[in-house]
Amino acid sequence: MIKENVRDALNAQMNREFFSSYLYLAMAGYFESVNLKGFSRWMQVQAQEEHAHGMKFYGYLVDQGARISLAAIEAPPSEWTNPLDAFEHTLGHEQKVTARIHDLMELAMSEMDHATAGFLQWFVKEQVEEEANATEIVFKMKLASVEKGAVLLYLLDHELGKRGKSA
Ligand code: FEO
Numbered sequence: 001m002i003k004e005n006v007r008d009a010l011n012a013q014m015n016r017e018f019f020s021s022y023l024y025l026a027m028a029g030y031f032e033s034v035n036l037k038g039f040s041r042w043m044q045v046q047a048q049e050e051h052a053h054g055m056k057f058y059g060y061l062v063d064q065g066a067r068i069s070l071a072a073i074e075a076p077p078s079e080w081t082n083p084l085d086a087f088e089h090t091l092g093h094e095q096k097v098t099a100r101i102h103d104l105m106e107l108a109m110s111e112m113d114h115a116t117a118g119f120l121q122w123f124v125k126e127q128v129e130e131e132a133n134a135t136e137i138v139f140k141m142k143l144a145s146v147e148k149g150a151v152l153l154y155l156l157d158h159e160l161g162k163r164g165k166s167a
Pocket residue numbers: 017020049050053094097130
């Protein structure tokens with residue numbers, strides 16, 4: 001059984017994961033509005049992943065016999081200045097999520113809650129990937145706006161990235 005302060009912190013993070021899902025769905029809608037279907041698809045998949053993250057917290061709380069508390073989900077924005085603005089927002093948001101996950105991990109460790117610390121380890125690793133993905137996209141978008149030929153380089157990079165493993 002987990003302590004009440006740990007339970008409350010896990011419930012709060014579950015809400016933040018569902019907010020992340022809402023935020024990325026809002027960005028998917030924004031990309032639809034500017035006819036960038038591929039970007040919208042990326043954001044829709046991201047929104048699904050965030051929902052799955054929220055459900056991981058739900059499942060863990062249930063496994064621990066802890067009460068689920070669903071709070072109101074904050075409304076996300078619906079407009080961004082341009083695609084780069086949306087992805088810079090994504091990176092900043094993920095950096096904030098990382099900080100919250102680390103806060104949770106510190107709480108679990110200070111409470112000597114080994115089970116919760118073990119559960120959170122997956123999220124610590126996931127946040128490294130989340131930040132790396134957003135950083136790469138922001139970098140490429142900035143490059144595309146200043147470097148001649150960058151778009152062709154992206155297309156070539158995409159093509160080369162499809163190579164399978166050698167036998
Ligand atoms: Fe659930 Fe994007 O971290």
